Amino acid sequence: MAFNSYSYLVALLCVVVCYWLIPTAWRKWFLLLCGAAFYASWSPYYIALPGLVGALAWWCARGMLADQARLRFWMRLVIVSALLLLAYFKYSAFLWRTLAGSATQVPAWLAVAMPLGISFYVFEVIGFLVDVKQKRVKAPALADVCSLTMFWPCLTSGPILRFRELVPQLNAARRFDLATAVNGIDRLMTGLVQKNFIANSLGSIVAEGFLPKAAAANSTLDNWAMAVAYGLQVYFDFAGYTNMAIGSARLLGLTLPENFRFPYHAANPSDFWSRWHMSLSRWIRDYLFFPINARYQGAPLPLYASLIGIMALVGLWHGAGWGFVAWGAMHGAYLVLYRVWERVCTGRPGWAEAWLARWGWRVLTLAAVTLAWVPFRAVSLDQSLRMLGSMIAGFDLRLSYNVNSYLVIALAALLCAVEPLLDALQKRLGEPTGAAAALRFWVWRPLAWACALLLFLIFDDRDAQFIYFQF
Amino acid sequence: MKPAATLIAALALSLATLAGFLHGNPFQSAGHALDWLFGAPPAWTQVEHTVQSAEFQEISRGERPLGSLRQLEAGWQRRTGARRVVLIGNSQMLSVSLAAGEPPPQGPEPTYSDLLSRELAARSRNPVLCYRLAAPGMSYTEALWYVLYLSGRPHLRPDAVAIQLNYQSFWNGGVRAGMQELLADEDFRARVEQEAQGQEAYAESFREALAEYRQRSTRVAAGPKPSSPGDALESHVRQVAAQWPPLSRKYAHRDGLLETLYRARVYVLGLKPTTARSITGPRMRRSQASLEAIARLCRAQGTALILFQAPLNPQVDLYRTAEDKSRHEEFLARLQQISGSPLLDWERSIPAPQWGKWMNGPDPLHLSRAGHRSMADRMIRAIDDALRLNAPGSGHGI
Structure with missing residues (x-):
């Protein structure tokens, strides 16, 4: 379910509505479930992998916190395991071809499909363990660590999250905020x-x-x-x-x-x-x-x-x-x-x-x-x-x-060139008040959203995947 | 109002605006506004309502040719004995741009391919069945694609193939998605795969087309067994969305937007269809290699090849330098040598008054009513000549 697909937009709408309707205490678990469902929508075979990596990291973090003397051992254990997993799925075929020659057939047990997002959640887990070692994270819960590796908006291509920037937000009680949602x-x-x-x-x-x-x-x-x-x-x-x-x-x-x-x-x-x-x-x-x-x-x-x-x-x-x-x-x-x-x-x-x-x-x-x-x-x-x-x-x-x-390239380059100017202009104008704010909210914003949706629909190409998905 | 209700209302307003956009045609209106602003001729001079005939034309214009070609195959199978000619070209064969003094159309306007198809088919002695395989911006790689397809179907093999040659088409490349559906024919697919393995400059375009086709057909073939649960869900949501009529027009909106951007290019940047250009590089090589392959194939199979330089508005010169022109002529000479067919140079055959105006300048490519008539007469003579050269008994086409 790619972000630019029809099904994602429908699913997102349902998730957002449910998320704000259910009690706060359930929300973290609900997001964990959504992460699993999102991952399963791509690949049901590898659904357990981000969860398992999260569980392994949690287990080692517990070991590190309980056994300060063997802290480095625990950390190395999980980092090496995670990197080996990444190496097996992502680099084994490449290594085989490099060592045995590009014309050689890669054995079936090495030519496996790479689980989606593995490069990203492996890095998240390594970062989490370094944070535990440096005492930036204290007594993590299993669900919290799995929430990090299975947080669906970042599951496939990042941004690469830190435990300490996501989990406190997941555990905090929040109310629906209009400005945040509009943003x-x-x-x-x-x-x-x-x-x-x-x-x-x-x-x-x-x-x-x-x-x-x-x-x-x-x-x-x-x-x-x-x-x-x-x-x-x-x-x-x-x-x-x-x-x-x-x-x-x-x-x-x-x-x-x-x-x-x-x-x-x-x-x-x-x-x-x-x-x-x-x-x-x-x-x-x-x-x-x-x-x-x-x-x-x-x-x-x-x-x-x-x-x-x-x-x-x-x-x-x-x-x-x-x-x-x-x-x-x-x-x-x-x-x-x-x-x-x-x-x-x-x-x-x-x-x-x-x-x-x-x-x-x-x-x-x-x-x-x-x-x-x-x-x-x-x-x-x-x-x-x-x-x-x-x-x-x-x-x-x-x-x-x-x-x-060449014109398309030039137009895209021009857009890229004026991005900071537009951003600066927006900041300079600031948030309007009174009638201007109402005009912006009820006229310009719906018009902008409708234009964006129109462009999304008319240039829709189901086969065009995100480039970073392959990484 | 509560924050959630406010957001829902804003979203509803956006969706209503979107529905309004989809229902209307904002991009086309913007294009018309530009035309008005820059003094383009009345819209009716660019005739949209042209003759549609499945008997003489591939009516999807390259977007879904398989159905048309199957229909043609059945039709030609019934008409044994008649000679067959296929005309391959770009929008010059499809469009009419009325010249000053020509009255607005009263009904569907015929192009030269329609005129000659009717006249040749109606002959009491030695009727000739003509068929037009044209698409806007057709590349020569696509022309080769079609010729390869025809050569693999016994009932579609023509006695003569007429290829429209015009300098600016050497800048086109690739095989459009619609034409890739011909790969459903296993023999043709095998032939394309063989060509894709080769070293010719067009081989990469064939490989790309095969890859795109496989990607699409994997999903279509999967049907009830999609590649992932998300894929199945997406297919379902798309099916439901397709029920909403305005959404079915989304590609028309895209064309409208691209057309408007094109108009902006012409009006604002002054980069017109009549701007002289130097064509070189990979696309040129691919086009040349495709035409050479067509020539070799026709010659090997005993099909007459009618190579004609497409008429060009005398008010326009598309070659940027003299070197561009001589390079192009050198290639055409080589092509004649490979094919063993003479080149019919009609580049300056239609006088200036028989051309229309397009946007804010002379139309470089699209003929007027009189231009189409004149072109039809020329082409009928060329077809007769070619078929006399390739008389019955010398084998039945490619």
């Missing part, structure tokens, strides 16, 4: 339009432009256009999903962490990662990068190497393929480059503040992020190298596709 519907509608209208429109252009034979014949300009188009498609697709997840949760009175903050407006590579897939960046920062940073403080080379290694692993987390690793490693290299620049600028504040440096980094970041999307989307490393070669060293400005394709 939830706003987010839901925004997500529907981002996915069905924008991302799907870009999807067909990207699909053609990245076909291996087509890509081989693309001009420099075509390759840049396709890379930009894919960057925009991923952004609107994933931001659309996230908006729908956040909107669904808001309708239940729950607040989820944001995942995007105008990423293509980043001032530098480091800033990009504080704006792109923020819940993943936060997880990496807190549970991987901070410990490593603390370990290698004062030793830049090992730190830089580990930074590239971490980002390559982040790439691998996205998918079992060398293209994903290359994407991660490229981002690692960008981050290292920026760190070196920061080091060079230490003691020279004028350099870092110079207009040229600031805008130079902004433009370089945008170009570098766009280049990195090529291996992420290309069918093979060979294709990536060919496209990247043309983008960096070529100068062929022919247009090979219908002019409408």
Whole structure:
């Protein structure tokens, strides 16, 4: 049941109505049940998996809290188990092909379908255990831990939640709040339009432009256009999903962490990662990068190497393929480059503040992020190298596709460019009062929702899945 | 009002507005407003009510051709002895754009394919059965798709295939979803799979089409046994939603929106259908490879191939540079060599007064009433010539 399906919208309406009608004490259990039903709607065979991972984490957390002497043992036990589970489902076939050769048939016991959302709830569970170790979480209940792994808005593609930001909200008694619910519907509608209208429109252009034979014949300009188009498609697709997840949760009175903050407006590579897939960046920062940073403080080379290694692993987390690793490693290299620049600028504040440096980094970041999307989307490393070669060293400005394709890309880019302006304008105008508020609520908002639903319906494509579902 | 009731009322208002949108046609109205604003000719000059005849045309215009082709097969099976010709082209074969001085249509307007089909079928001696396989924005990969299908059905094999060649169509690519339903024919599917494994530039488009078809048919074939419970629920909800009449028009609304965006492109950005262009790259290669495959297939099977350069409004030049034109001509020369058929160059055959106006400029592609008549006469002569060359006894088509 994808968020942009008819059945999801009907089911969400029923769930929201029931949720607010039942007694507060039942709500947590009701959401757990909904999570199970949502997961079963995708795959009844793996329904127990997120619950089992949650139960295992709860059992180990209890062990950690009860047996401080063997705390590390308990934590490692569950982290290794969760990672092994992830490795089996997600990477075994990839490892087999890498070691035995791509032409070799993968044995049936390794070629299993990946359970939906496993990458996300495994990370949530690891984060939970680190929080238990660091005493940020005290005496968790089994139902609470399972609520984390089975919370349906985030089950398939995040945002990656922390136990301490979700469970207290689930356990608190809340009343229905109109402003929160309206905001939830706003987010839901925004997500529907981002996915069905924008991302799907870009999807067909990207699909053609990245076909291996087509890509081989693309001009420099075509390759840049396709890379930009894919960057925009991923952004609107994933931001659309996230908006729908956040909107669904808001309708239940729950607040989820944001995942995007105008990423293509980043001032530098480091800033990009504080704006792109923020819940993943936060997880990496807190549970991987901070410990490593603390370990290698004062030793830049090992730190830089580990930074590239971490980002390559982040790439691998996205998918079992060398293209994903290359994407991660490229981002690692960008981050290292920026760190070196920061080091060079230490003691020279004028350099870092110079207009040229600031805008130079902004433009370089945008170009570098766009280049990195090529291996992420290309069918093979060979294709990536060919496209990247043309983008960096070529100068062929022919247009090979219908002019409408370039216009769609340009329109999506323009929309992305003005997003912060629209946001700032909205904040500046503030919430209207009196007649203006009534006009906004009873005229503009229903009109906007109706327009969003119309775009959702007329650009509906049942076959177009969310890109991040495969991760 | 209580908060929940307020929200329900706002939602109800939104749904009512949505129903209003679906019931009306807001995008088409916006398109008409743009036309009025930028001085487009009256809407009736773009004739929408054209002749519809399942006997002479694939009436779904590429959206559901299987039914049309099955009907044609049954019809042609009954008419033994008559020669058969298939015309393949784009909207030039489907549309009429009335020129200045031509009166509004009084009934369904015929295009040149209708005129020649009627006249050739009505001949008392040596009748010829003509059939139009045209779709808006048809790509040459789609033309190959059709020719492959025809070649695999004994009762559909034509004696001659007429292919409309126009420069701007080399920019089109892929096989539209509607045409993929032909893959239901197992022999055709096997043939497409074989082509998809090949190294030709169109092979990727065939692979894509096969993948899309498989994805869709898996769900359709699953029927009562869907791939997941969520899938079953979704199918059920969609079935219920489909009962609501305004929703069945959602694709018309999408077309309306895209048409309006196209008009905005033409009026505001000045990127017109008459803007000269350089066509290169993967789509060009795919189109060329598809046409070469058609030529080879027809030649190998003894089918006459009528290659004609489609008429172009003399007020328009679509080649951006002289090099574009010479490159295109080089390809056409190569195509003639492969097919062994002469090229009929009709690019400048229809004089300027026989063309209509489209939006705020000359119509580059769609013929007027007089233009269609003139084109029908030309095509009848070409068909007669081709069928004389490919006289009975030399084998029955592809």
